[in-house]
Amino acid sequence: MDDLETRELRYFVAVAEELHFGRAADRLGIAQPALSRAIRQLEHRLGVQLLDRDRRGAALTDAGRVLLREAGAALDAVAAAARRTRRAGDEKRPLMLVTKAGASHELLQRLLVAHASAPDAAPVEVVLCEVGEQARFLRDGRADVAIMHRPYDDLAGFDTEDLYVEGQVALLPAGHPLAARDQLTLAEVRDVPGLPIARWPQLDGTYPDGPGPEVHTQSQLAQLVALGKTLLVIPASSRAWQWPDHVAVPVVDAPEVTTVIAWPPSGYSPAVASLVRSAAGLHRVAPTS
Amino acid sequence: MDDLETRELRYFVAVAEELHFGRAADRLGIAQPALSRAIRQLEHRLGVQLLDRDRRGAALTDAGRVLLREAGAALDAVAAAARRTRRAGDEKRPLMLVTKAGASHELLQRLLVAHASAPDAAPVEVVLCEVGEQARFLRDGRADVAIMHRPYDDLAGFDTEDLYVEGQVALLPAGHPLAARDQLTLAEVRDVPGLPIARWPQLDGTYPDGPGPEVHTQSQLAQLVALGKTLLVIPASSRAWQWPDHVAVPVVDAPEVTTVIAWPPSGYSPAVASLVRSAAGLHRVAPTS
DNA sequence: ACTTGCTGATGCCCTTCAGGTATCAGCAAG
DNA sequence: CTTGCTGATACCTGAAGGGCATCAGCAAGT
Numbered sequence: 001m002d003d004l005e006t007r008e009l010r011y012f013v014a015v016a017e018e019l020h021f022g023r024a025a026d027r028l029g030i031a032q033p034a035l036s037r038a039i040r041q042l043e044h045r046l047g048v049q050l051l052d053r054d055r056r057g058a059a060l061t062d063a064g065r066v067l068l069r070e071a072g073a074a075l076d077a078v079a080a081a082a083r084r085t086r087r088a089g090d091e092k093r094p095l096m097l098v099t100k101a102g103a104s105h106e107l108l109q110r111l112l113v114a115h116a117s118a119p120d121a122a123p124v125e126v127v128l129c130e131v132g133e134q135a136r137f138l139r140d141g142r143a144d145v146a147i148m149h150r151p152y153d154d155l156a157g158f159d160t161e162d163l164y165v166e167g168q169v170a171l172l173p174a175g176h177p178l179a180a181r182d183q184l185t186l187a188e189v190r191d192v193p194g195l196p197i198a199r200w201p202q203l204d205g206t207y208p209d210g211p212g213p214e215v216h217t218q219s220q221l222a223q224l225v226a227l228g229k230t231l232l233v234i235p236a237s238s239r240a241w242q243w244p245d246h247v248a249v250p251v252v253d254a255p256e257v258t259t260v261i262a263w264p265p266s267g268y269s270p271a272v273a274s275l276v277r278s279a280a281g282l283h284r285v286a287p288t289s
Numbered sequence: 290m291d292d293l294e295t296r297e298l299r300y301f302v303a304v305a306e307e308l309h310f311g312r313a314a315d316r317l318g319i320a321q322p323a324l325s326r327a328i329r330q331l332e333h334r335l336g337v338q339l340l341d342r343d344r345r346g347a348a349l350t351d352a353g354r355v356l357l358r359e360a361g362a363a364l365d366a367v368a369a370a371a372r373r374t375r376r377a378g379d380e381k382r383p384l385m386l387v388t389k390a391g392a393s394h395e396l397l398q399r400l401l402v403a404h405a406s407a408p409d410a411a412p413v414e415v416v417l418c419e420v421g422e423q424a425r426f427l428r429d430g431r432a433d434v435a436i437m438h439r440p441y442d443d444l445a446g447f448d449t450e451d452l453y454v455e456g457q458v459a460l461l462p463a464g465h466p467l468a469a470r471d472q473l474t475l476a477e478v479r480d481v482p483g484l485p486i487a488r489w490p491q492l493d494g495t496y497p498d499g500p501g502p503e504v505h506t507q508s509q510l511a512q513l514v515a516l517g518k519t520l521l522v523i524p525a526s527s528r529a530w531q532w533p534d535h536v537a538v539p540v541v542d543a544p545e546v547t548t549v550i551a552w553p554p555s556g557y558s559p560a561v562a563s564l565v566r567s568a569a570g571l572h573r574v575a576p577t578s
Numbered sequence: 579a580c581t582t583g584c585t586g587a588t589g590c591c592c593t594t595c596a597g598g599t600a601t602c603a604g605c606a607a608g
Numbered sequence: 609c610t611t612g613c614t615g616a617t618a619c620c621t622g623a624a625g626g627g628c629a630t631c632a633g634c635a636a637g638t
Contacts, residue, residue: 156554265445
């Protein structure tokens with residue numbers, strides 16, 4: 001059977017994301033005719049039409065949508081193979097741990113301290129990423145292990161260990177009427193006049209509908225809240241990055257958030273095992289806040 | 290960054306498995322010099338030595354072992370992308386369900402019947418594979434969903450739903466002294482003179498040490514047990530394939546076996562969801578035996 | 579209706595590089 | 609010192625990926 005080459009997958013992903021051969025070719029650094037031919041050949045080899053060409057661009061067929069998803073996963077796996085192999089060559093390579101910037105500060109702190117005193121401690125390097133990007137880092141080999149949050153993050157396909165369960169708080173600009181309350185409900189937080197809830201990327205990378213601003217970094221958020229443009233509901237421990245002009249109020253009926261440590265099952269190594277063991281030792285210890 | 294091509298990964302896997310450039314080249318249908326050059330180039334691009342060449346063949350380095358594992362996963366992902374995309378083109382494509390030949394007969398039977406009467410039932414095609422191969426089928430796209438057994442099968446990276454929990458029985462040749470007992474313990478079953486326990490492939494594909502024969506199909510096993518060459522401990526429901534000259538005796542302290550339905554998180558589709566829902570409806574119903 | 583300005587598709591040429599054949603080079607065992 | 613393995617080199621060839629120029633369809637101005 002004729003196997004696909006990663007080049008073909010990269011080409012298709014570019015076109016599927018741009019929905020435009022010219023721009024995709026540009027992004028890939030090749031000429032448009034070459035791209036058109038490559039995609040045609042790919043369609044022919046798979047025996048399936050992937051794109052509906054149209055006067056004003058291209059649109060994905062059902063099969064195209066399947067391939068977009070699968071190709072992404074496959075390319076991540078290939079990238080992971082390269083990265084992990086390169087790193088296997090280094091002696092004294094540190095373990096890469098990825099987490100959302102600004103989340104779970106203190107838990108992470110304690111984890112690193114605890115692990116440093118473990119007998120078989122390997123050095124750990126912390127990588128910060130944007131919201132929802134941890135899974136990507138694990139999948140493509142940029143990280144060996146991640147700190148993630150259920151139910152917000154995509155844990156599919158990873159082994160995990162629960163570390164900590166906590167409630168959520170609403171983060172409001174100081175001076176807002178609701179900021180004086182000592183607790184809130186989700187119903188009260190929704191539809192606050194002039195204070196729409198910020199919209200985060202969902203598991204599939206799209207944004208939910210709504211009036212609030214689209215954000216994907218903590219600093220954007222902090223800014224927007226301070227400016228009185230939005231409010232948000234976040235895990236209680238995240239108020240570590242709270243600004244002076246922010247006020248956190250517990251939201252009593254918000255779903256609980258579980259902080260977990262996650263790793264790709266294929267990438268299980270003694271170093272990862274050791275770190276996970278250190279993490280398990282932190283179980284249920286409330287963070288100082 | 291220079292991405293790897295699947296061709297290079299296939300070449301490396303062949304060499305890593307054969308540990309011999311000539312044989313690997315033969316298997317790939319290319320000449321040995323081309324292979325040598327491809328591997329050298331791969332090593333150079335990764336900046337890591339993958340193989341220790343030696344007068345009598347090649348041996349994997351640590352990095353090589355990492356790449357062997359990662360490349361396998363990556364190639365499976367690429368193959369899955371191709372297969373799932375092709376199948377997405379077919380209308381009326383059946384759902385592919387894979388299970389070990391001979392295991393969980395009746396549960397599967399009931400699942401298929403239950404699902405056939407579901408309102409959104411898609412046709413289901415059953416594929417049988419050898420012991421421990423289900424994960425491979427799910428990973429490379431040959432199957433959409435699998436019936437597997439914890440703790441025997443490798444469930445890492447899949448979403449699962451528990452279907453059924455059962456104890457295990459020892460399968461003995463009729464006429465053996467232990468066959469008259471109405472229950473046994475693991476301690477009694479181990480080290481039965483002249484009846485070593487058969488050795489199954491472990492999660493990593495290697496065989497545990499021991500005196501018993503290496504087997505990987507049910508029919509091999511059935512034969513060996515009937516011949517009085519081995520005994521084995523298996524889930525109670527597997528005695529469906531028991532021969533007339535087999536006797537099953539419960540092993541009271543053997544770990545429980547959970548039959549689960551598993552699917553790759555990436556491959557989640559309405560059809561899979563529907564089948565899983567049907568399966569969940571079977572919960573805890575004891576099979577007739 | 580004609581033009582304009584987008585889109586992706588074609589035709590033709592060139593360069594690159596994967597792969598084949600022949601041969602070399604190291605080394606262990608006769 | 610020869611023989612018979614191994615993998616590595618040298619050199620050539622050919623398929624195919626890629627670039628450039630151009631074509632072809634279609635919608636929206638004018």
